[in-house]
Amino acid sequence: GAQETTIKFTLGWKTQGSDAAFFYAKDHGYFKEEGLNVVIDQGEGSGATVTRVMSGAYDAGFGDVNAIIQNASLKPQEAPVMVYMLWNQPPFAIVTKKTSGINSIKDFEGHTLGGAQGTPTTRLLPVFVRKNGLEGEKIKISNMAPNLQEPMLIKGDIDGALVFNITSYFNLVLNRQDPDKDFKWFSFGDYGLDLYSNGVMVSRKLLASNPKAVAGLVRAVNKAAIAVAKDQNAGMKATVNYDNLINAEVEKRRLQFSYEKLIVSPEMKEIGVGDIKDDRMTRAIGIVVEGYQLARAPTPAEVFSREFLPPRKERDLVYTAN
Amino acid sequence: MSLLDLRQKAWSAALIVLFFVAWELFCLMTGMSDLILPRPSQIFTTLIEKLPILWPHILQTLATTMLGFVLGVGLGVALGAVIGVSKTAYDTCYPLLVGFSSIPKVAVVPIFVLWFGSGTVPAVLTALSICFFPIVVNIATGLATTEPELEDVLKALGASKFDILWNVGLPRTMPFFFASLKVAVSYAFVGAVLSETVASNRGIGNVMMTASSNFNVPLVFAGLFVLAGLGVALYAIFSLIEGQVTGWATRKNDLIAT
Amino acid sequence: MSLLDLRQKAWSAALIVLFFVAWELFCLMTGMSDLILPRPSQIFTTLIEKLPILWPHILQTLATTMLGFVLGVGLGVALGAVIGVSKTAYDTCYPLLVGFSSIPKVAVVPIFVLWFGSGTVPAVLTALSICFFPIVVNIATGLATTEPELEDVLKALGASKFDILWNVGLPRTMPFFFASLKVAVSYAFVGAVLSETVASNRGIGNVMMTASSNFNVPLVFAGLFVLAGLGVALYAIFSLIEGQVTGWATRKNDLIAT
Amino acid sequence: MMRMQPVSEFKGMPVSENPAPVAIELSDTSVTFGRGAKAVPALSKTTLRIADGEFVALVGPSGCGKSTILRLVSGLVQPTTGVVIVGGREVAARALRVGMAFQNPTMLPWMTIERNIMLPLKIVEPYRSQFRKLRRTEFRDKANALLEQVGLKGFGGKFPWQLSGGMLQRANLCRALIHEPRLLLLDEPFGALDQFTREELWSILQQLWMTHKATVLLVTHDLREAGFLASRICVMSARPGRIVDDSRVTFARPRTVAMTFEPDFVALNQKLRAFIVDARSASQAGAA
Amino acid sequence: MMRMQPVSEFKGMPVSENPAPVAIELSDTSVTFGRGAKAVPALSKTTLRIADGEFVALVGPSGCGKSTILRLVSGLVQPTTGVVIVGGREVAARALRVGMAFQNPTMLPWMTIERNIMLPLKIVEPYRSQFRKLRRTEFRDKANALLEQVGLKGFGGKFPWQLSGGMLQRANLCRALIHEPRLLLLDEPFGALDQFTREELWSILQQLWMTHKATVLLVTHDLREAGFLASRICVMSARPGRIVDDSRVTFARPRTVAMTFEPDFVALNQKLRAFIVDARSASQAGAA
Ligand SMILES: Nc1ncnc2c1ncn2[C@@H]1O[C@H](COP(=O)(O)OP(=O)(O)OP(=O)(O)O)[C@@H](O)[C@H]1O
Ligand SMILES: Nc1ncnc2c1ncn2[C@@H]1O[C@H](COP(=O)(O)OP(=O)(O)OP(=O)(O)O)[C@@H](O)[C@H]1O
Ligand SMILES: [Mg+2]
């Protein structure tokens, strides 16, 4: 209608199957129903989403909550606020080649791990090391761009890589590897770093000036996420519609991976999709503050707002692979 | 001469083909994985296959590049003229410009994006900001090294500074202006694509980024080939103009050919 | 003249300072967030504070850049000489080179890294591959536009092609060689840093990457300032040499000053 | 054939008595190039006054500063001491319409001869404002007519490097003449020409001067040329030059080539030769 | 003072009778620049044979192809038809040690005069191999001695643009002479010099030739100069030139400046003038 509010929305990365909910919502007019005109742009990293929203270039985006914690510590009045926590589980993981002889995390000592600078996996490694009683000095870190991690791992330049499992798993697939058979995965969640990760964040400005739009945005995304959980093919249709360059087959698997490994969890089943548990968040903030050596620990309320979530009964997500 | 010319062109074409054949053979012999360096034949196949999808992206990149390039040439000529003529401008601008161009534009693109949003505007600005410096340098040097004897011809007539610039400085500088265009146009592509990889939903840069995050290396290289092809096409156009405009400066080659 | 010179230098310095003051004021007036564009004063403070930490990185980047630059200059001069002298080389190499330089080096760095491992080697190669083209173009153009009358002086003596190149072509081309060095040195920094951001554990590029993921924008800019400073410092060195070598070509300015 | 009038006052006449308005005035003008240890004095303090419409020839040994005087008058060189007044204003070459033929015929290499010759019309008013309008072809015809006069018919479309040395020099002369300047500065305009072409051009130049009465300052090494063309000949000493002799030449006009072989003319030549020999030996003695 | 020997055979003597070995031979050589509609014939079919040690002057109207002949001999221009044999080999300027003074004294602008003059020593054997060794200062002294001879003492350290036109021309001559060439090609080497400097240089050049007996091909517009220096004068017709006259000059050597004013010498001049006038009018009639 005439009163449509335009929202500039940035993704966490280039078009991926795991973003299907946003394209689905757009294609099925969910945003329109809420009186929103959402413009979706591709992103340059789930951490950069925070910068983009903070600077005012974007009103909302899909990005990493840990980057919000980091910024909220310094500039609580400027940092964006997470309003819908889609990825309930952390994708942070260390992947190693089985032939490298790493069988437990203790074996990291004396080996080289490849990290992409600034990614939470790389940044939180010291916490991982401390929490698990490893000797940090014995682990060598080599920096490289994210898309070089898997090739260098395969080539044997590094013994393990600090990655997002949802990215790395499919990078290995695309590199004609079998990520389950030939590689070992050490998920941070399993080693005491029970963090939250990506979700929908909005700018403080939008929050203050147009809370109705925020609520509408969350409602639409929620509806789409639940719909795509039932029908991934429809989700992929919307995604290809947005960007015909993607490898639809792989992206569908990525989409399913996101539901299976990152969204659906016991906690989600308990509190519904999009919400968090404050005590878990407090712990997560503690980990981030430790890992990033932040001066101040923000409160969960500074980072996450459940004010705009639809009622609990509208947030029951049932995933069925198809 | 025309026969000699033809033979020469044939030679050059053969050498260029040879380059690609060597590449193909190199990959085949070393068993190079196409995830690292695909064979030219694979790249061309991918290119032809994906051309319909690539087409709008090619147009987008070409348009932003050309816009940035044209603005860059304008800015470059203007700044070059100022620097070439005024000693103060030389001392002031050169350090600033060298400093600015020592900065990787990747670091600047996000700033453009934050100011102007993602898409065409930052791509144009990046193309501009990366391509104008070679032009500045060559125009400025050309003007500063113009033989005073040539300028005296006009000075004795009481010509204004602008008359001298227009009638002596700039024509004299043309060969080096065209030389710098060759550099500038290829860097303009680099700039536009760079910006597209950072922030845009369209353009070759975006395609390459998507392809690269999908490890579709042949498609990445197809994108690179498109860029190289566009660069060469524009170079060819400038070469034609250059032949018309700067023939006087390369008369040596004519004499040899005679 | 020395007084005039001093006054001019003072003017230029003042203008450069003015540029930074304007930037500072612009940020203060618009209330620009330091996440987007920090103020120069913030940047300098950060720079001085972090200098001890930055130092080894600066040395690393400087070393790789210089190595790449020196190799690039060598390659550029050699290729430029070949292209400037031979028509076939001109027709063959120019399209290939323009094509190659239209390719964003970001796309090439990963290949270097996979071949040579991360760290210094790809940085040197990237610096080289990004900086040699402006040199090729200017050397080639300088040689192709050398006045045949000057060459005749040597030809009449039965000089070899190499003698002519060495005694006429290259000296005549010096002003434009130095012009291209200004471009090349700044691009060499861009190349080295680019490679460092892709894969390296040291160097300014690495620092900037880390700082950027920490949202420490002033430190990112401090890195940029270091790069700009290094670029300007090298430019200053070349300017000194240039003044010695190409004075004959800018005699005009002497006459004005007299 | 015209009779030649004998001349009695080759030397010593104070020229300043001339009642015509002054076109060029050098007062105590000297030029030194460079400074300090590298200084090269090119012109000693020189005083020279040239009346409107005079035809003055400047002769002297190589390197004595003749070209420097022309460059002073056209404003290309600033005097180190003294002043240069042209057309009533200080070093204001712009005050008069100046045409200059440089010693080295520097044509702009990117233009054809025709366009090179038309250059003054592109720069100098009143032609300048008409240049872009209809008069362009008219101007081109003018350039080609001039070229034909100096024997370069059909060479207008060539580039400078396609011409021989003497042809370039003739084109150079055309460029100095095309805008009908009130002040003509000619620096050895016939040096690279054979005797016959040279003599033809003398007559053309004399004709031009007699019709337009422009002020002409001609540098030459050919004393016959000076005698044929000039109404006044200034002899300069060796570097750094000064004017050591200033003579009127009063042969009737139009002068003819045949006149230059007559005894009176030869006598003038011999006298001038004697001055130059004196000047040279004096300077060599001084240097020793 | 030497007595001048009267000359009787200005014209018509078949030069090929000369028994000395042939240094330069042009057989039916012609040059046309450009092609098609833009072709400029610069030299008609010309046959010319110059014996070793001869001093030949080439005179003719501007643009007739004199410089083109020198450029043919030095290998800078390829003949369109015919052949050029120098020192027994076809267009092999390298076969003989050649020294060339170009019509336009193109000095390399980035070198001082001294270094410009030393250029041939850097290129031509046997000096070349000695250049980097101890002999460098020796060579510099040689250059400066030559400069002093032509009156440019102290200008070796200057850059070309700091010299006057005539000074440059003298430096140009030095560059042609420094490596003591067996074949000397001089294109109007004294055109921009005053009469006295010119006459001094004539004597120096004559002296050099008499001691070294190099083959010299001199282009000049000055018939007195040709008569003074040459042992043979070739007169060319207008463009495209051919040789229309080929005369011996048999005045005894060393010749002096005073000789050039004597009646026999003047008679030679008048005869040559007549040839050139003929050639010019014939060509103009042909063109009409
Ligand atoms: N740009 C310059 N820098 C330094 N010295 C110069 C410059 N121009 C001329 N000179 C010197 O000034 C003197 C006079 O030069 P000028 O060109 O006026 O001589 P000229 O009388 O025209 O000689 P010529 O008959 O040989 O042309 C010369 O000794 C020359 O070396
Ligand atoms: N590079 C060239 N391209 C085209 N035409 C040329 C070229 N060089 C010379 N010519 C033409 O060849 C003819 C002869 O030139 P050349 O220089 O030999 O004359 P010249 O006898 O030396 O004359 P001058 O006494 O004026 O120096 C001229 O008509 C000239 O226009
Ligand atoms: Mg002069």
Ligand SMILES: [Mg+2]
């Ligand atoms: Mg000539």
